[in-house]
Amino acid sequence: MCALAARMGRQIGLLIDRRGTVNHVIVGDDRQIFLPDVGRMRTSKGRLRGVRLVHTHLKGEGLTDDDLTDLARLGLDLVCAITVRADGLAQWVHIAHIVPTRPGEVIHDVRPHEVLEPLRWPAAQFDTLSTIRDLETQLARARPATSMVNAREKALLIHVGPEPRTEADDRLDELAELARTARVEVLGRVVQRRRNADRDTVLGAGKLKQVIVEAMQADAGLLIFDHEISPAQMRGVARETEMKVLDRTQLILDIFASRARSRDGKIKVELAQLNYNLPRLSARDDAMSRLTGGIGGVGPGETKLEIDRRRARDRIHKLKHTLKRMAQGRNTRRKRRQRAGIATVCLVGYTNVGKSSLLNALSKSDIFTEDLLFATLDPTSRRLRLPDQSNVVVTDTVGFIRDLPSELLGAFEATLEEAHEADLLLLVADASHPRLEEQLKSVERILKDHDLDGHPRMLVLNKSDAVKDRATVRELAHHRGGLLTSSLNRDGLPVLMTQMAEVLARPPLGSGYSEKDANEEWSPL
Template sequence: MSKTLYGNTSGLKPSQIKRLERLYRRRVSPSQIISHELSKELAALSHELNRQLGILINRRGEIEFVIVGEHGRIVIPAITRYRESAGRLRGLRLIHTHLSHEGLDQDDLLDLAFLRLDLIGALMVKEDGFPGKIYLAHLLPAGENGRHYGYLPTVYPWELKEDFLKLISSLEDELERQRPAKEVADACDRAILISVTTRSRAEAEESLAELKELARSAGVTVLDTIIQRRHKVDPRYLMGKGKLSELIIRAMQVSANLLIFDQELTPSQMRSITEVTEMRVIDRTQLILDIFAQRAKSREGKIQVEMAQLRYLLPRLRSRDDAFSRLTGGIGGRGPGETKLEIDRRRIKDRIARLERELKNISSQRKLRRKRRQREGLPVVAIVGYTNAGKTTFLNQLTKSDLLAEDKLFATLDPASRRVRLPDGSLAIFTDTVGFIKDLPKDLERAFRATLEELYEADLLLHLVDASNPYFEEHIQAVEKILEEMNLEHLPRILVLNKIDLLDELEVEVLKRRYQAEAISALDKETFAPLLEKINFMLLPQKKNTEREIEYQFELLSN
């Protein structure tokens, strides 16, 4: 195939190929969309070959690609090396012929969005091979009234009056004017959040609101959110192509550089969306992993995070260079050894095994510490709850500690234990734990099992709930479900409604009766008294058992 042509040239005569190559050397004035002479030549060739032809023209009026298609379609070559400079558009316009129908079709508009072309045009070819009218469209900066595309008047090529450079300049000026405020534009990560779901819109909105809080916890600036409900998710792009084109246009309009999906993406979906959008793409799992990586402070926490990250990465490895691929098996086809991809996989598996051994050692040390506490006869109260329910703030107020407590999801990853004197003067160990969350990926559940081992030694669970959260009932159910999956439903527990300072007194009383719960404000220690009395009462059997055990041990020593 000629280096100046792209597409299927099989069946073409040498003279036809030469005429196509001459097209490549044609130029148009930079201010012209297309010249009359070039449109005549393009239409005549397309009619003669009975195929669609396309040309990609840069802003200097030079033809970068001549595309030879089929009767009903063309395939655009990879143009990733052509990047937008001053604006966000590609710097290329596509003019191609239509033989069987008039106007721009859906594929044309998708190409316009996916490739961020300056302009797309469909040139009609008459039965006599002369050019008909040309249909032209461009992206709209503002998406006025839900519209994403602007159309120029449909005229014959020789009637085109539009100054192309002025049109593009005004489009990019408008894009620049609509850029977000400087502090947002300067932010490292500027994201659009996307949910593609088969569930109800209400459920999708709830989950997306949580994803927004996760993004905020990770230091990401959220510019927009998009929800698409489908009967069945697209196996390649998750969302439909039309919605994906809208997403690309929206990202361009708000200067987003990151797409965060609420659903977990398969490796192939992540690659496909990344290739089409040319943006960084992550999913909910990656976002949570990033937060964990930022927040983990202890050696144990860091190990757990690294293990989860490696498990997530392992199935997503792929070879980027076919030169490393193995030869096929059999005589004469045995490979030279491991490929780079296989070496990477083996190293990751070895690293996971080493981390698991190290984590097991740490877990053994923690078991020894728990046994020492048991010998001391101190009951253990574990504080559990949905992430950002106020568990660490409560423990800080209760014990005058200064553990990190922020209004962010997963502010606490490492377990912390403090001694607390109860109303009857006895001591108990209160343990803060990592917050729970719905749909936590299995890899993360496994990685944090060691952290949650504290719960198995607890004598009492305090289930703290952010009662001011509109979705607190769903949060209660999520925590109860996880506790059941961990076989901890048998442990006695107290449901504690937190953040009552944000609710009306009457509403608090109604909620207390409905859920048979205690109510506190973690910011006000004065509200703790009834809760501590109840904790004291529920730990009495444990204390009596401990006293009997101490008496028994004393008798053994005396004898």
């Protein structure tokens, strides 16, 4: 092989399986070879490919970046480059293999491969099969045990951005909760701190190789990015990793789709999905670009891609019209309550802070609750009698989340409508959450963006039974003018209902009770 490569002036490569059979012979140019598709050669998911690459180098160089990339991206047993002298004799043997990492390890700067010391030919001695067996044993040990029952997928979570490590970890914690809600088992995390994401693959080339190795040994088939990535980046990552790729928005849309129960909720989720996917419709293969104009048609006709886009736009128009009619129905019901003189209270706040549990505790009802994000997607109302014997309607709404994707705003339309029409907002927060302040700021930002920051409201710090540092939370409650409550043991609920009655008994804004007075008394967040 070395003599032939020298005589041709081209690199020659062999793909050899573990029985020593040559599966492919590859002839390249003087600088590189181009590997065939080896996607079907993988012996089983989460293991090495079962083939090794042995090829020649003609310019005295060792293993190149392309060699190491192929090693990681394809999961080869190992890669070997033999430097060839001008007379066609072998000189040096360069070998590299994948390096397993520990299960659940957050990848930062760990190299995904090991390059061995060069061996001089012909004295080179290397036990290939023993090395491969040892590597697969290490990979098996590094693979985490399955912990989630009935998990739909197994995934790695990825964060790329300039944020400090603590903020990156916070964002990945929340992404892990979203994944748990979607029944996705998280097997590892990847963090790369860089100012700008790579325009083709988000991650840098070296980090991408690490991701491929981690995914292979963890038996993960899904990558989830904690921020929105472009269609081109999604295709680039999928092409390089041969894995399914999602971003945070898609994950939230999946959760919404699985939890929507009412006709209104299902329509809003479908509309959000269409708005997200429309700009991402693109020609993925030759079949998407074939003309579908029939015989005798004038002009080239529409392409499959154009038809898909037109149908999506038509469906969006129809869904918006349907939602408009539903909104009119909700408005009619609200006006009927107003004419009956029934005050309305709206529960708003971050997702999974216990709004539904609080409404159950106040009204002694059995609204569905679960320790998952977005357990509630459709507004639910219950009638409640306050200590002054007045009746109010309390509405539970879908929870907010930070960096709310624009495509999902429609899914929150009913929540925002209820909030605008409410006489009082109960801003519910999880007093036991380690990122309580950040969640409050996120909700405040959303309320301000929708002109709700001046609305009469009360801060309710729920889940006080789970608080460890009660002194800090009490200080926050005092500073914010909030009230500590527990839906579990009903602590603080009588005081909450009494204060609700007092607030609702006051004259509304514009009736001698100024907005300035309201803001001073009920301090906005």
